[in-house]
Amino acid sequence: MANKPAPDASRRSERSRRAIFDAALALVGEVGYDKLTIEGIAARAGVGKQTIYRWWPSKAAVLLDAFGSVVEEYDQVGLPDTGDLAADLKTVLRATADEFNDAAWQAPYRALAAAGANDEELSRTFVGRLMEPGTRVYVDRLRAAQEAGELDPDIDLRIGAEMLLSPFSQRWLMRTGELTHAFVDTLVDQVLRGLRPRD
Amino acid sequence: MANKPAPDASRRSERSRRAIFDAALALVGEVGYDKLTIEGIAARAGVGKQTIYRWWPSKAAVLLDAFGSVVEEYDQVGLPDTGDLAADLKTVLRATADEFNDAAWQAPYRALAAAGANDEELSRTFVGRLMEPGTRVYVDRLRAAQEAGELDPDIDLRIGAEMLLSPFSQRWLMRTGELTHAFVDTLVDQVLRGLRPRD
Amino acid sequence: MANKPAPDASRRSERSRRAIFDAALALVGEVGYDKLTIEGIAARAGVGKQTIYRWWPSKAAVLLDAFGSVVEEYDQVGLPDTGDLAADLKTVLRATADEFNDAAWQAPYRALAAAGANDEELSRTFVGRLMEPGTRVYVDRLRAAQEAGELDPDIDLRIGAEMLLSPFSQRWLMRTGELTHAFVDTLVDQVLRGLRPRD
Amino acid sequence: MANKPAPDASRRSERSRRAIFDAALALVGEVGYDKLTIEGIAARAGVGKQTIYRWWPSKAAVLLDAFGSVVEEYDQVGLPDTGDLAADLKTVLRATADEFNDAAWQAPYRALAAAGANDEELSRTFVGRLMEPGTRVYVDRLRAAQEAGELDPDIDLRIGAEMLLSPFSQRWLMRTGELTHAFVDTLVDQVLRGLRPRD
DNA sequence: TAATAACCGAGACGGTACGTCGTGTCTTTAA
DNA sequence: TTAAAGACACGACGTACCGTCTCGGTTATTA
Numbered sequence: 007m008a009n010k011p012a013p014d015a016s017r018r019s020e021r022s023r024r025a026i027f028d029a030a031l032a033l034v035g036e037v038g039y040d041k042l043t044i045e046g047i048a049a050r051a052g053v054g055k056q057t058i059y060r061w062w063p064s065k066a067a068v069l070l071d072a073f074g075s076v077v078e079e080y081d082q083v084g085l086p087d088t089g090d091l092a093a094d095l096k097t098v099l100r101a102t103a104d105e106f107n108d109a110a111w112q113a114p115y116r117a118l119a120a121a122g123a124n125d126e127e128l129s130r131t132f133v134g135r136l137m138e139p140g141t142r143v144y145v146d147r148l149r150a151a152q153e154a155g156e157l158d159p160d161i162d163l164r165i166g167a168e169m170l171l172s173p174f175s176q177r178w179l180m181r182t183g184e185l186t187h188a189f190v191d192t193l194v195d196q197v198l199r200g201l202r203p204r205d
Numbered sequence: 206m207a208n209k210p211a212p213d214a215s216r217r218s219e220r221s222r223r224a225i226f227d228a229a230l231a232l233v234g235e236v237g238y239d240k241l242t243i244e245g246i247a248a249r250a251g252v253g254k255q256t257i258y259r260w261w262p263s264k265a266a267v268l269l270d271a272f273g274s275v276v277e278e279y280d281q282v283g284l285p286d287t288g289d290l291a292a293d294l295k296t297v298l299r300a301t302a303d304e305f306n307d308a309a310w311q312a313p314y315r316a317l318a319a320a321g322a323n324d325e326e327l328s329r330t331f332v333g334r335l336m337e338p339g340t341r342v343y344v345d346r347l348r349a350a351q352e353a354g355e356l357d358p359d360i361d362l363r364i365g366a367e368m369l370l371s372p373f374s375q376r377w378l379m380r381t382g383e384l385t386h387a388f389v390d391t392l393v394d395q396v397l398r399g400l401r402p403r404d
Numbered sequence: 405m406a407n408k409p410a411p412d413a414s415r416r417s418e419r420s421r422r423a424i425f426d427a428a429l430a431l432v433g434e435v436g437y438d439k440l441t442i443e444g445i446a447a448r449a450g451v452g453k454q455t456i457y458r459w460w461p462s463k464a465a466v467l468l469d470a471f472g473s474v475v476e477e478y479d480q481v482g483l484p485d486t487g488d489l490a491a492d493l494k495t496v497l498r499a500t501a502d503e504f505n506d507a508a509w510q511a512p513y514r515a516l517a518a519a520g521a522n523d524e525e526l527s528r529t530f531v532g533r534l535m536e537p538g539t540r541v542y543v544d545r546l547r548a549a550q551e552a553g554e555l556d557p558d559i560d561l562r563i564g565a566e567m568l569l570s571p572f573s574q575r576w577l578m579r580t581g582e583l584t585h586a587f588v589d590t591l592v593d594q595v596l597r598g599l600r601p602r603d
Numbered sequence: 604m605a606n607k608p609a610p611d612a613s614r615r616s617e618r619s620r621r622a623i624f625d626a627a628l629a630l631v632g633e634v635g636y637d638k639l640t641i642e643g644i645a646a647r648a649g650v651g652k653q654t655i656y657r658w659w660p661s662k663a664a665v666l667l668d669a670f671g672s673v674v675e676e677y678d679q680v681g682l683p684d685t686g687d688l689a690a691d692l693k694t695v696l697r698a699t700a701d702e703f704n705d706a707a708w709q710a711p712y713r714a715l716a717a718a719g720a721n722d723e724e725l726s727r728t729f730v731g732r733l734m735e736p737g738t739r740v741y742v743d744r745l746r747a748a749q750e751a752g753e754l755d756p757d758i759d760l761r762i763g764a765e766m767l768l769s770p771f772s773q774r775w776l777m778r779t780g781e782l783t784h785a786f787v788d789t790l791v792d793q794v795l796r797g798l799r800p801r802d
Numbered sequence: 803t804a805a806t807a808a809c810c811g812a813g814a815c816g817g818t819a820c821g822t823c824g825t826g827t828c829t830t831t832a833a
Numbered sequence: 834t835t836a837a838a839g840a841c842a843c844g845a846c847g848t849a850c851c852g853t854c855t856c857g858g859t860t861a862t863t864a
Contacts, residue, residue, distance in 0.1 A: 017830065017840055039323050045819060054842045059821065120319035122379060124238050129380050137379065140264075162391050165372065169396060172371035173364065180321060180336065181328050183363075192361050197368060200399025213839080216808055244850060253811040258852065415856070437721050443845060452816040457847065458707060518720035520777060521713045522636050527778050535777065542833055560789050562780075563770065567794060572768035573760065578719060578734065579726050581761075590759050598797025614835070640824060651837045656826065 013060050025051035026058060027072035031114060034069060039117035042069070066121040066128050073114040074135050085147040091156055094147065095194045097172065103185040106178050119179055141167055148201070158203045169197045212259050219267070224250035225257060226271035230313060233268060238316035257344070265320040265327050272313040273334055284346040290355055293346065295391045298373065302384040305377050318378055338368055357402045368396045405597050411458050423449035424456060425470035429512060432467060437515035440467070464519040464526050471512040472533050489554055492545065493592045497572065501583040504574040517577055539565055548598070556601045567595045615658070622648035623655060628711060631666060636714035639666070663718040663725050670711040671732055679720035682744040688753055691744065694790045695770065700782040703775050716776055738764055745798070755800045766794045 029050035034042050044065050047054045062068045086094050105111060118136070122129030144167040151157045157166075173193055177183040228249035233241050241249040243264055247254045263269045285293045304310060317335070321328030343366040350356045357366075372392055427448035432440050442463050446453045460466045484492050504507060516534070520527030543566040549555045555564075571591055575581040631639050642661055645652045659665045683691050702708060715733070718780060719726030741764040748754045753761075774780040788795035 011839095014830095014839070017838095019841070022841080042820085043819060048842095052842080054840095054844090055821080056823090057841065058845090060840080077295075086272065116322045119379065120322035123315045123319035123322075126380065133379055133381055141381075148231075161395065165388070165391055165395055168372035168375065169368050169392070172373075172375035173367035174371075176367065176371040176375055180318070180332055181325065182332055182336070182340075182367075188365070192364055193368075196360065196364055196399050198399070199403075200395045200397070213808065218810070221810075242850060243852085247811090251811080253809095254852085255812090255854090256810060300827085314809080409813095412813070415812095417815070418769055420815075440845085441845060442807090446816090450816080452814095452818095453847080454816065454849090458814075464672075484722055514720045517777070518717035521717035521720075523779065531777055531779055535779065539779075543774055561792065563786070563789055566770035566773065566780075567766050567790075570771075570773035571765035572769075574765065574769035574773055578716070579723065580730055580734070580738075587762070591766070594758065594762055594797050596797070597801075598793050598795070612836060613837095616836075619836080641826085642824060645837095649837085651826090651839085652826080653838095657836095 008088075018061070019057070022051065022053050022057050023061075025053055026068060027075055029053075030065075030068050030072040031076070034113045034117055035110060038113065039069075039113065039120070042117075044068075047084050064128075064152045066118065066125065066126075069114055069121075070118055070128065070132055070135070073118060076135055085143050087147065087150055089154075090197055091147070092194055095170065095198075096191055099170070099190045100187050103174070103187065103190055106185055116179065141171060144171060155203070157201045166197070166201050169200070170194065217260070218256075221252050221256055221294050222260075223252065224252060225267060226274060228252075229264075229267050229271040230275070234312045236266075237312065241316075243267075263327075265317065265324065266322075267336070268313055269317055269327065269331060272317060275301065276335055283331065283344050286346065286349060288353075290346070290350045291397055293341075293395055294369065294397075298369070298389045298393065299386050302373070302386065302389055305384055315378065340370060353375055354402070356400045360400050365396070368399070369393065382401060384392055416459070417455075418447065420451050420455055421459075423451060424466060426472040426475055427451075427580045428466050429474070432515055433466050433508060436511065437518070438468075440515075442466075460502075462526075464516065464523065467512055467519075468516055468526065468530060468533070471516060480492070482541050485548055487547065488551045489545070490592055491597055492586055493542075493568065493596075494589055497568070497588045497592065498585050501572070501585065501588055504583055514577065539569060542569060555599045564595070564599050567598070568592065614655075619648065619650050619654055619676055620658075623665060624672055626650075626789065627662075627665050627669040631714055632707065632710045635710065636666075636717065639714075641665075650675070661725075663715065663722065666718075667715055667725065667729060667732070670715060674733055682740050683743065684747060686751075688744070688748045689791055689795055692741075692767065692795075693788055696767070696787045697784050697793065700771070700787055703782055713776065734757060738768060741768060747793070752800070754798045758798050763798050765793070767791065 026047060029047045030042070033046055033050060034120065037046075042065055044055060044058055047053075047065070047068065048058055058068060062071065085098055088094055106115075118128075118132050122132045145163050148157060148161075148163045148166055150161060152161065152163065157163075170193065174190070177189070178185055183189065225246060228246045229241070232245055232249060241264055243254060243257055246252075246264070246267065247257055257267060261270065284297055287293055305314075317327075317331050321331045327357045344362050347356060347360075347365055351358060351360065351362065356362075364386075369392065373384065373389070376388070377384055382388065424445060427445045428440070431444055431448060435444075440463055442453060442456055445451075445463070445466065446456055456466060461467065481497055486492055502547055504513075516526075516530050520530045543561050546555060546559075546561045546564055550557060550559065550561065555561075568591065572583065572588070575587070581587065623644060626644045627639070629787060630643055630647060634643075639662055641652060641655055644650075644662070644665065645655055655665065659668065682695055685691055703712075715725075715729050719729045738761075745754060745758075745760045745763050749758065749760065754760075767790065771782065771787070771796050774786070775782055780786065
């Protein structure tokens with residue numbers, strides 16, 4: 007069954023791993039995902055191609071690990087809870103909008119989202135590792151609001167979070183609209199109107 | 206400046222054009238977008254490579270045309286308007302969910318969405334030609350409801366439509382969840398609660 | 405059966421063919437056969453690797469063709485026949501010895517002889533194309549002498565030629581001795597003693 | 604100057620040495636010299652690569668040692684001397700022909716002869732260790748005959764031996780002809796005619 | 803009605819990258 | 834302390850496609 011000899015992870019060169027991540031992120035920003043090549047990453051990292059192939063199955067997997075290792079440092083301790091749900095959401099989503107408009111994030115994120123669309127295996131990892139944790143903090147914040155009686159107890163919070171986040175992501179990914187602060191504010195307002203308790 | 210000789214479209218072989226579309230759609234379903242090649246399309250279509258390069262700049266463009274020519278046949282008679290907005294939306298979105306779960310649609314649609322993420326030019330065309338018209342019929346239906354007093358007059362209808370469609374597309378594209386009828390129903394309900402007139 | 409698509413020889417680029425020959429011969433002289441690579445030949449010739457793989461199965465085959473195309477220009481109109489067999493043989497073998505001591509010939513010839521030892525298919529071509537014609541002119545000259553009564557009519561002329569040529573080639577190929585004029589003279593004398601008519 | 608750490612030969616593992624020889628000989632027979640690799644030998648021998656690199660500079664050197672250790676067991680008890688030189692030579696050469704037609708000998712012998720053609724250093728060792736001793740016994744036997752008055756006293760015995768052995772080796776190495784008993788007999792007769800005393 | 807363009811199928815070409823294999827060096831683990 | 838195991842940087846392998854470029858051979862106007 008195990009048709010790959012399974013390399014010995016304990017002997018792995020941390021130096022090379024880091025250099026590969028740096029090279030991959032730098033290159034995807036410089037030349038774009040389509041022109042990102044394993045050969046190019048190896049050359050930039052000063053590493054043999056085999057060292058990449060030994061540990062990752064594809065350039066998408068390399069990029070996912072590289073980007074993941076960066077993103078996870080940033081990763082959220084949760085959303086603020088000032089008691090004003092709408093304000094809290096607007097604050098965070100405005101900041102996120104700014105972040106998504108930053109070129110350094112665009113290339114790898116877009117690349118991974120795109121690669122995931124055509125590769126189910128990859129998309130499971132991408133979603134599980136990078137998107138799901140982000141979504142969860144929104145669900146958690148909504149739950150806190152629900153428990154505080156600010157949201158209707160019958161609401162599906164997961165879908166509520168998606169109503170907030172998906173229009174946001176979609177606009178960015180497909181370039182169907184700008185991620186302005188005005189957009190964020192209107193979105194939060196219209197979504198929350200649907201989630202609040204009925205009179 | 207005119208660095209492309211601009212082929213004479215009137216002499217174009219309709220036979221070849223069709224064969225290329227058929228080949229592209231068949232192949233993207235069989236081998237996936239990443240392994241779809243111009244050479245492969247040409248061979249399958251019984252066509253010289255140059256015939257493809259003469260008329261399209263990339264495999265994405267070929268696929269977009271091919272898929273577009275299929276999709277546009279199906280397209281837009283508008284949404285039903287029975288007077289019951291929620292029911293109308295559920296009906297159509299349930300049908301769309303079934304369609305998106307159909308394997309024949311998946312490959313080319315995913316491929317184009319993905320290709321668009323990394324290619325701004327392509328994504329403009331993709332969105333403008335295939336996604337925007339679909340969104341517009343929802344906006345139109347919402348506007349009709351708004352004019353009938355079923356929706357709050359201050360609502361941003363474009364964002365309203367996105368609240369409905371983006372969670373739907375996102376789940377499918379990123380495989381973050383199933384497109385079930387139950388999901389569709391809950392989504393419609395929670396969205397419409399936010400759009401209806403305040404008491 | 406024919407599992408190779410068989411390239412269309414009529415469209416072949418003569419320019420590339422020549423450039424490949426030149427590059428192969430130059431490189432084998434510069435770096436030796438073991439470090440001769442298809443990639444190196446392609447680069448030096450300004451040619452794609454595939455252009456080499458399309459027409460030849462191995463670097464040995466390329467070199468054989470390249471060397472063959474050079475050698476065949478030189479190729480013998482036959483041995484001199486002054487009536488004095490021993491003198492004729494000495495003249496020609498001395499010249500050949502000088503030629504074999506020339507560095508330009510050494511590399512490709514040695515390389516092909518060596519490659520042939522491990523590759524039966526190749527050695528058949530090498531022998532048939534480059535060695536056999538050379539041997540034949542000796543057999544022909546011996547036959548003329550035999551018909552003139554200078555050699556015993558019962559002699560096996562092919563073996564006679566081998567007695568002359570093999571010690572010569574062997575010394576050179578295996579470096580078991582120098583190819584001096586003195587060696588040539590003694591060899592011719594001792595061989596001819598064995599071939600002349602018995603009293 | 605001493606740029607190699609010079610491993611301590613006294614601590615050397617005899618077990619590994621043998622295993623490496625066995626593996627090298629087995630593999631050269633199975634896959635041929637070109638596909639013989641150090642890695643392959645190490646794996647087959649159950650030995651680390653470094654153990655090979657520590658003691659030999661190349662795969663040719665390993666094979667030479669391996670083959671040498673086998674050949675030297677067989678070696679040289681000298682040629683028979685029944686008083687009938689022609690008969691003695693025919694006997695031995697016929698036996699040698701049979702031996703050369705044996706597949707087990709072919710691969711390593713051919714491989715080494717070929718490798719030697721392109722590697723002067725190696726060829727000196729190959730010739731000195733494996734070929735020269737074989738030639739010498741012929742020279743010795745011819746000298747005995749010369750001293751017994753069966754051969755002309757002015758004959759160059761080394762060249763005489765080459766007239767006998769080179770056509771033989773050459774036929775085999777370059778596959779220019781079969782090593783039949785008939786060939787051996789004719790060769791011996793024609794050579795000896797040239798070496799015998801003149802009337 | 804011939805000539806003269808174009809598109810067309812075909813596929814060779816110079817290239818780039820693929821993913822694999824072997825080289826020779828170096829380090830880690832276990833006897 | 835030595836040897837197995839094997840990760841590493843490197844370089845070449847032989848293959849697949851890229852996009853460009855002829856090559857005949859149909860069409861399908863234009864002279």
